[in-house]
Amino acid sequence: MAPHEAGRAAGGRPDDVYAAPLSGEPLPRYRMPDREADPRVAYALVRDELSLDGDSSQNLATFCTTWADEEARRLMAENLDKNMIDKDEYPQTAEIESRCVRILADLWHSPDARNTVGCSTTGSSEAAMLGGLALKWRWRERRRAAGADASRPNLVCGPVQICWEKFARYFDVELRRVPLEQGATGLRPHQLRGHVDENTIGVVGILGVTYTCDYEPIAGLAAELDAIQHDTGLDVPLHVDAASGGFVAPFCQPGLEWDFRLERVASINASGHKYGLAPLGVGWAVWRTADLLPEDLVFRVDYLGGDMPTFALNFSRPGGEVITQYYDFVRLGREGYRKVQQRCLDTAEALAGEIAGMGPFTLLYPGTGALPAVSYTLTDPGAGFTLYDLSDRLRTRGWQVPSYPLPPDRDRTVVQRVLIRHGISADKAALLAEDMRRSLEELSSGARGGGERIGFHH
Structure with missing residues (x-):
């Protein structure tokens, strides 16, 4: 009997799922099985195990999207085979990514939204790290041009999410976490002067603090950094971690100045799969102007069929999440969001x-x-x-x-x-x-x- 025929009853009818050979013992824990199985049976048994997970709709801990409409699910399934990095093979997917970057740059009030730079990522954590790398590179270029020591970079922030701790450890940057004041829900502008110095690559302001869900006063942080530059000459850029708030504030708090309307804001990261409403696996990094992303950080790949620039910590990744993000933009529009x-x-x-x-x-x-x-x-x-x-x-x-x-x-x-x-x-x-x-x-x-x-x- 051929392996794919195993589990079939007399007359060619498939066995009941729970009477098939595979269901007669626990699923593999340590070694791949020798024989193939009926996909119907394998699906049912793996699905049974997953029923032991919690109900995602009752998970009130996660910021991530747990609901998607049928059209979004179909787009994800239909584009399962598309690799986001292969822009020569999938030029329209690449174009959709570029459209999303321009739409977000416009939403966040870039002074030149059609010509600035940005990219999709696997989530806001990767996007935050890319923003941090650009801050470090620009700081290092300035220090070297001035003949100054560039070996002790630091990043100033409040109660940031763990991705910034990872960034600091992986890329050898001192993370200066400013302690919360009594009764405060985030970093406060007057706290900056005690932590910013000539080795500060930037300050991170959070639009949606992970621990408290409040916004830090981004405009106040920017104004304080302007004052510090006036008093000391230190020109410290501001990066906004808008992992969640970047898809809330533009629609529900449109008068709040937190984005590229503030000249001090150099870059923004956000998560498409949080309040951006896209399925899990997409984030965004956008720079105020193209010159704020150092060219040294951009790699060019020519072995996938064309000369393609790439700036990412990951390489191959699915394109469906980016496509579905664009679908959300088209379907909902500003009114729907x-x-x-x-x-x-x-x-x-x-x-x-x-x-x-x-x-x-x-x-x-x-x-x-x-x-x-x-x-x-x-x-x-x-x-x-x-x-x-x-x-x-x-x-x-x-x-x-x-x-x-x-x-x-x-x-x-x-x-x-x-x-x-x-x-x-x-x-x-x-x-x-x-x-x-x-x-x-x-x-x-x-x-x-x-x-x-x-x-x-x-």
Whole structure:
């Protein structure tokens, strides 16, 4: 019998999935099987294992997109074979990437949106690292041109996401993380002078702090760097990590100046697969003007069929996410993005009101003015339970709600955060609030969980 015929019953009919040979033993853990299997059976058994994962729609820890419409799913499937790096073989996919860069440059008020530079990436982390590399290269060129030492670069920031720690470690840059002031939700402008010096390659401002969901005052940071240059001569560029806020602020807070309207802002990174609404696997890096991306960082590849410039940490990667991002731009337009994000903001604000009324919480960020989210602490640390206990209790109902310590003093303030994304309806938020009340009643009666610390996701 041929291998592909194994698992067929008499008369040529396929066996029942759970009567097929493959289903009679655990799936391989350590060694590839010798024989091939019926794809129908392999699919069913792997799918069964994946059912043990959490429900992504109840994951209120992640910023990432967990919902996509049918047309987006079809585009992803139809373009499964396209390699984003192979621009000569897939010129229209490359053109779509360029269109997205120009659209984002225009959205973020580049002074020359049609001619500036940018690129797609696998996510905002890679895009942030590319922005950091450009800052380091330009700083090093200036130092060498002045005959100065260029061996001790530093980057100044507040409570940034771990990708910036990776950047600093991988590319040998000192990361100067400014401590949060009491009651602050991010870096404050007056803190910069104590940390910026001649070795500072740039300052990172965050439009949507991972830990609190608030925006840092980007315009204030830019103004302070202008003042520092006036007083000391130090010309320090500003990079905006707009991983999430870059797809919220333009539509719901259009008057907020955080982007290329500020001359001090040299580059911006954002995540298409967060509030950009695209499926997982796409981010964006855009520079204010083309000259701010050093030519030395751009490689030219000629062995894929043409002379192609590339600036990325990865090489081969799928093109479907970029194509679907463009589909979102075409389908939703500015009006559609505004409707989606405003509905999320409205839901977050309503949930914040529910949480504030439950009693034991103090809101850090109430769901208005920045990201569609809520963050809060326990008002009384001696309440008899912790936020980690509450995370555990909510997990029994399927909710993934993270609790974590605020940096840099990780022994003092523990925060809980709920993110509202596209696909999290007002009804689902109301159900969460009901389960929170029920969990608080159980915890107050002494029925606590095991206290396992539930992490957060960027």
